Amino acid sequence: MLIRVRGARGSFPVSGKRFSRYGGDTTCLEILSENGIRLVIDAGTGLRSLSREIKDPDQGSDLHWLFTHFHWDHVLGFPYYLPFLTSRYDISLHSLEPVQAGMLQHLNALMVPPFFPLSFDLFMDHLTFRRQDLAGFCVDSIRIDPILLSHPNGGLGYRFTEGGRVFVFLTDNELGYEHPGGRTFSDYAAFCAGADLLIHDAEFTTPEYRRTRSWGHSTVEQTLRLALESGVKALGLFHHNRDRSDEDLEALVSGCRKRLQDQNSPIECFAVAQDAEYTI
Numbered sequence: 001m002l003i004r005v006r007g008a009r010g011s012f013p014v015s016g017k018r019f020s021r022y023g024g025d026t027t028c029l030e031i032l033s034e035n036g037i038r039l040v041i042d043a044g045t046g047l048r049s050l051s052r053e054i055k056d057p058d059q060g061s062d063l064h065w066l067f068t069h070f071h072w073d074h075v076l077g078f079p080y081y082l083p084f085l086t087s088r089y090d091i092s093l094h095s096l097e098p099v100q101a102g103m104l105q106h107l108n109a110l111m112v113p114p115f116f117p118l119s120f121d122l123f124m125d126h127l128t129f130r131r132q133d134l135a136g137f138c139v140d141s142i143r144i145d146p147i148l149l150s151h152p153n154g155g156l157g158y159r160f161t162e163g164g165r166v167f168v169f170l171t172d173n174e175l176g177y178e179h180p181g182g183r184t185f186s187d188y189a190a191f192c193a194g195a196d197l198l199i200h201d202a203e204f205t206t207p208e209y210r211r212t213r214s215w216g217h218s219t220v221e222q223t224l225r226l227a228l229e230s231g232v233k234a235l236g237l238f239h240h241n242r243d244r245s246d247e248d249l250e251a252l253v254s255g256c257r258k259r260l261q262d263q264n265s266p267i268e269c270f271a272v273a274q275d276a277e278y279t280i
């Protein structure tokens with residue numbers, strides 16, 4: 001499968017020279033199956049680039065959509081997604097119930113006057129709403145297994161498996177604090193076990209975390225520990241803090257690589273950059 005990053009910033013979009021390498025758009029990932037079926041995860045401002053790339057509105061395509069949760073930084077791009085306005089796209093919206101039972105109401109709430117001029121009903125004409133449960137399901141050749149996140153207002157993380165290759169995506173997940181409905185550190189380690197690639201929330205540094213504990217995000221240190229305990233092959237640090245410059249991120253990655261080297265770990269560690277692509 002191919003994973004394309006449309007946005008990796010956490011909480012709030014940013015712009016400017018300080019953020020040019022890792023990007024300023026918020027969470028949106030695109031996954032392409034071996035057969036070219038497209039999955040989109042979340043609809044942060046990173047969704048804008050996906051919308052822009054679709055040059056021929058008459059050329060249809062299947063698209064499947066999953067959400068981790070409905071905080072602003074994960075949904076802000078949704079009302080602006082242009083393919084909703086052409087009937088040639090078959091868009092499936094997967095709601096994992098009971099956790100996401102309110103999905104349609106949540107998305108509808110993004111598009112009510114006076115905050116937005118178009119109605120969600122207009123989009124519904126081009127959407128197929130699919131109810132799934134937490135036991136997991138398949139889209140094309142990709143198996144999708146969810147896990148509850150430890151995050152205020154809850155959420156879901158996902159494990160994607162295709163042809164024996166595994167990608168785990170856990171953002172907005174606080175490993176050092178158990179929010180209602182969340183799982184334990186060892187549950188997350190078991191969920192990530194043996195993944196070829198883990199992309200995990202690493203919003204805070206350990207000194208910052210003294211002030212931000214219980215805000216719903218992990219530290220770089222906690223995320224590194226998860227990667228080590230679960231034996232993943234590669235770790236991508238994600239949900240970059242809105243104040244974290246390219247230089248700051250590179251310093252954090254250097255620190256992680258040194259730690260891994262000291263422990264003779266083969267894990268490859270990097271900060272996830274907007275527009276990056278990973279084939280696993």
Ligand SMILES: [Zn+2]
Pocket residue numbers: 010011027071073074172239
């Ligand atoms: Zn977020």
Ligand SMILES: [Zn+2]
Pocket residue numbers: 069071151172216
């Ligand atoms: Zn969140």
